[in-house]
Amino acid sequence: MTSNPTPNPSRKQPAPDLIRGEGSVVEINFDGLIGPSHNYAALSLGNLASARHAGATSRPRAAALQGLAKMRFVMGLGLTQGFLLPLERPDVGFLRGMGFAGTDDQVIARAAAADPRLFAIACSASSMWTANAATVSPAADTADGRCHISAANLSRMAHRSIEHPQTHAQLAIAFADPAFAVHEALPAAFGDEGAANHMRLCSRHDAPGVEIFVFGSDGGSAAGGEEGGRFPARQNRRASEAIARRHGLDSARTVFAAQSQTAIDAGAFHNDVVAVANGPVLFAHEQAFADPARLKADLAAVMPDAVVIEVPASAVSLADAISSYLFNSQLLTLPDGSMALVLPKEAEATPSVRAYLAALVAGNGPIRAAHFVDVRESMQNGGGPACMRLRVVADPARVDPRFLMDSAKADRLERLVETWWPEAIGPADMANPDLWGQVRAARAALLAEVGISV
Incomplete structure (x- = not known):
């Protein structure tokens, strides 16, 4: 893991008309509204929770309501909350590209009958985990003073690799204001998993920060554990470097750290399963990184006031950390300046x-509270509170308001979910055309409710 201490002489000062002062620029958590096709097909190699629940009966309605309840809880802490919409499922365009022809209903029926596994890929509701939607660099970190957002290609898993065109289209609507620069995904050869392998340290959200890119594959060397492990690494170092370049980050305040193969093989398929950062605090398991001493030295060199809270394996084993999703929590700065964890x-x-x-x-450290929320349906498919949100530091007034949550909108969405979302989806339901008609009608009702067509 390395950082480059050499300043970038060509770095520009942020454009004053795009940067707002403290008080208008805040961190917004954008959660993925859990879609009506939520099911347990166990498509994600290396995700132990997903594998354990393969073939179980999912409860899409309960899942979406749990997600909305978590959003309400975060709003109740005094924080700004946004949301992203579930993608079109089944993805008929993907199935047509795989050779199935006919009307939409015929394509769905033929794919379900001919190749159930391929059909499951087209039906996955995995976009609910918006930590994988994109990588975000706040305006305070970038050369042009805009908040840069790069859609993730998620190319290492087939069911996720089909997400980015729809995700990018949605991000382009939500962040159409000139304060943002929204980029398409990198080429598929360079695996990029988005914010799940990206962290940021800062004195406050609207101040310049240190961006940490965590990779598993070095794209040609063994650093970080590229081959021969129990599970494959997903984030490619060259992808991380490309994101840093396109976002115009200061090389002196950018760190690249190798993920531990031990953590990957234990089921930490993304870094956010074993580490989370907020403000000046990095909260991580001692086995999260390939060279934790080097990472600490790199951070100390560029941000001397950084606080590293390293949880020893003697206190919490890697297995317990992963099964409980201790680190896949939301570490938040509250309006009073204190920090709290929102955990499953x-x-x-x-x-x-x-x-x-x-x-x-109980100690005298920066994390002063722990709150526990019920996101069981997401957890059983391998995603905790941190997986469910994409962090964007911005002025909410610059965001399309249709993507911002408030209590009244949450009320309406809860009523819509209770009316339209399937109560349960079991393995025997996957080929049922009535189910997929209901799923498509549910999403259409959602789009009509929020007034967005994507």
Whole structure:
């Protein structure tokens, strides 16, 4: 893992008309509204929770309501909340590209009958995990003073690799204001998993920060564990470097760190399963990185006031950290300046994690509270609270308001979910044309409700 201490002499000062002062620029958490096709097809190699629940009966209605309840909770902490919409599922365009012809209904029926696995790929609701939607660099970090957002190609998993065209289209609507620069995904040869392998440290959200890109594959060397592991690495170092260049980041404030193959093989398919950052705090498991001492030295060189909270394996094993999703939590700065963790209930139910958190919040450190939320449906498919949100530092007034949440909108969306979302989807339901008619009608009703066509 390395950082480049040489300043970029061509770096420009942020454009004053695009940067707002503290008070208008805030961190907005954009959660993915869980789609009506939420099911347990176990498509993600290396995701142990997903594999454990393969073939189980999912509950899309409960899943979406749990996600909305989490958004309400974060709003209740005094923070700004946004959301992104589920993608079109089944993805008929993808199925046509795979050779199925006819009307939309015929394409769906023929694909379901001919190749159930391929059809499951076209039906995946995995866009609910918006941490993988894109990588975001706030305006304070970039050469042109705009917030840069790059859609992730997610090319290492077939069901996710089909997401980025629809994701990019949605991001381009939500962030159409000139304060943003929205980029298409990188070429598929360079695996990019978005914000799930990206962290940022800063004194405050609207101040210049240090961006940390975590990679598993070096694109040609063994650094970070490229071949021969139990599970494949997903993030390519060259992809991370390309994102940093296109976002115009200061090389002196950009760090590239190799993910530990031990963590990948234990089921940490993304860095956000074993590490999370907020403000000046990096909260991570001691086995998260290939060379943690080097990372600490790199951070100390560029940000001396950075606080690294490293959880030892003697307190919380890697297995417990991953099964509980201790680190796949939202680490948030509250309006009073304190920090809090929003964790899944599974963390509270894991004795080692519960004991560690009790000591953590009782201490004199920056993290002063731990809150537990029920996102069981997401957890069973391999995604916790951090997976479910994309962090964007921006002035909310520059964001398309249709993508911003408030209590009244949450009320309307809850009523819509209760009316339209399927109650359950089991393996035997996957070939049922009535189900897919209901799923498509549910999304159409959602688009009509929010007034967006994507």
